Amino acid sequence: MSSAAKDIAPSAPKTARGARTRARILKAAEDTFGTLGYHRAGISDITRAAGVAQGTLYCYFSGKEEILRELVRDMGHKVRAHLAASVIGARDRLQAEELGLRAFLEYVSANPSLYRVLQEAQFVDEAIFREYYEAFGKGYMRMLADATRKGEVRPGNDEIRVWALMGMSNFLGLRFALWDQDRSFDEVVATISDLFRNGLALDGKEKA
Amino acid sequence: MSSAAKDIAPSAPKTARGARTRARILKAAEDTFGTLGYHRAGISDITRAAGVAQGTLYCYFSGKEEILRELVRDMGHKVRAHLAASVIGARDRLQAEELGLRAFLEYVSANPSLYRVLQEAQFVDEAIFREYYEAFGKGYMRMLADATRKGEVRPGNDEIRVWALMGMSNFLGLRFALWDQDRSFDEVVATISDLFRNGLALDGKEKA
DNA sequence: AAGAAACCTGATTCAGTTGTCATATTGTGA
DNA sequence: TCACAATATGACAACTGAATCAGGTTTCTT
Missing domain, CATH: 1.10.357.10 (Tetracycline Repressor, domain 2)
Structure with a gap:
């Protein structure tokens, strides 16, 4: 749960594209959590809704929490x-x-x-x-x-x-x-x- | 999630011993959910707290929910x-x-x-x-x-x-x-x- | 246009979970 | 005491979903 490298947040986006993607993921998470609830919502649900791959999410967030x-x-x-x-x-x-x-x-x-x-x-x-x-x-x-x-x-x-x-x-x-x-x-x-x-x-x- | 036999609740206990066990599980679940929260609490946490085997829980409840x-x-x-x-x-x-x-x-x-x-x-x-x-x-x-x-x-x-x-x-x-x-x-x-x-x-x- | 940096991919890994079932134990009525 | 029904066991098969990472793509700079 706290394996040193797990808790530090990935760096902030450096370009407008990155910022846009990050925002898309956040919005998708809001919708997905909102309809499915936090626990029922999987990472794959969020990334699918955002139109990005699973790994992309970890470029901007350390995890679901x-x-x-x-x-x-x-x-x-x-x-x-x-x-x-x-x-x-x-x-x-x-x-x-x-x-x-x-x-x-x-x-x-x-x-x-x-x-x-x-x-x-x-x-x-x-x-x-x-x-x-x-x-x-x-x-x-x-x-x-x-x-x-x-x-x-x-x-x-x-x-x-x-x-x-x-x-x-x-x-x-x-x-x-x-x-x-x-x-x-x-x-x-x-x-x-x-x-x-x-x-x-x-x-x-x-x-x- | 709803595999036909999954939703029907197991029969109620027929003897005093069964009723006692069921109650023990319920109390253990209350404590476990209370401290760990519903999602963090596993079936094994509940049965351990109740002092029964995993399978016993399914004698009385169809599942966590x-x-x-x-x-x-x-x-x-x-x-x-x-x-x-x-x-x-x-x-x-x-x-x-x-x-x-x-x-x-x-x-x-x-x-x-x-x-x-x-x-x-x-x-x-x-x-x-x-x-x-x-x-x-x-x-x-x-x-x-x-x-x-x-x-x-x-x-x-x-x-x-x-x-x-x-x-x-x-x-x-x-x-x-x-x-x-x-x-x-x-x-x-x-x-x-x-x-x-x-x-x-x-x-x-x-x-x- | 070349090179570098940022960004993105998604199959795979892996830790953890639930629910099952063949078997063992317990208690009870005849 | 015997039969049998209810209760209990716990190892494990099947599954879930988060997180990884080696490698590909886009964008920017000079």
């Missing part, structure tokens, strides 16, 4: 960029939550493979999975803390809240963006927004 | 029983949520293997994973609807809410019961309870 790691990193960048852009211009934190949730659902819907890959990474390389959510959570916590300072959000334990919020998004994405789109994103966002603004309980706030 | 399915069903029963028991005597829905969340965190903490197995089942046999959450969600929705009728909970889309709530529990379990217990369950429960009672926003309810 490194491809997965690369894809998770990719997903991290893309999701964060998409959400950050979606939230620009939000009036307050609550509206930012609405915009962010909608953007997340849209992202999952448009990139089902990457989303699946991320979830599966949990069981292939837990470290990179945690890294993703801890990075995500850190930024999220900062935003909540800011919002609390501005008086938009009740004070509370933001670390716990952030994990709760990420869990919500995760399951809503799974159910309403990946599995069945039988509820409009509007309806999902509205329901969660109501939870954030008013809680679940019918009786009023303890302190207004 | 069937063991996983059995474990997920098991987890479903146990979690539901544990939560149902924990919620008895709750004054209202909000208190039931508190009790239920705490019971869930305790269950995960006490049964990390089963929890991991459930999550991993998503990528081995998605149907049984969905089955678990849809069954869970159905009961949950009924309880929310009852609570709404009693005036304990704001009216809203309970299907969406339930998936959000399950997602919260799932991530809180992962982070604070499975990975690091650096927050007491009390603190987690209190934070989420505050969210349910008062929302995230500082300003008051739209309708009291």
Whole structure:
């Protein structure tokens, strides 16, 4: 598993052609992992989809796991960029939550493979999975803390809240963006927004 | 993969000894999947842990996947029983949520293997994973609807809410019961309870 | 156009896995 | 005690799929 020469990543491509091939392999892996799952997908499935020979894959990646790691990193960048852009211009934190949730659902819907890959990474390389959510959570916590300072959000334990919020998004994405789109994103966002603004309980706030 | 005789499950044990052996294998599989993960765990790892020969496993299960399915069903029963028991005597829905969340965190903490197995089942046999959450969600929705009728909970889309709530529990379990217990369950429960009672926003309810 | 560097090939190797089956053991009812 | 049915064994045949590498092809530079 760690035979010295196995773990070091092959050199990066030096020409445009190489970069193109590497990118083709990555895209093919995303599709293949997305439809077949990481374990069912063989190297030969990926290289066939990419239209290259088996050995070519090892010019750019040390193996299957490194491809997965690369894809998770990719997903991290893309999701964060998409959400950050979606939230620009939000009036307050609550509206930012609405915009962010909608953007997340849209992202999952448009990139089902990457989303699946991320979830599966949990069981292939837990470290990179945690890294993703801890990075995500850190930024999220900062935003909540800011919002609390501005008086938009009740004070509370933001670390716990952030994990709760990420869990919500995760399951809503799974159910309403990946599995069945039988509820409009509007309806999902509205329901969660109501939870954030008013809680679940019918009786009023303890302190207004 | 589906060679006719492969899918039919071997007959159930006819004697107490057989039942005992079957149970030993199941427990060993739970532990082995829990520590190594489903894919890294080999049949030989399971049978070694159970103290039986390789062939014995095939007396009771058609293969690795069937063991996983059995474990997920098991987890479903146990979690539901544990939560149902924990919620008895709750004054209202909000208190039931508190009790239920705490019971869930305790269950995960006490049964990390089963929890991991459930999550991993998503990528081995998605149907049984969905089955678990849809069954869970159905009961949950009924309880929310009852609570709404009693005036304990704001009216809203309970299907969406339930998936959000399950997602919260799932991530809180992962982070604070499975990975690091650096927050007491009390603190987690209190934070989420505050969210349910008062929302995230500082300003008051739209309708009291 | 020659030479060099980067890139690509794919049959083959090989470590590891599952599932089988002929045989042995155990327990039970008559 | 004997017969026989259920249970258990474990060596191994058959298979899988990741990774290799010796050699071929393309592209770039001068």
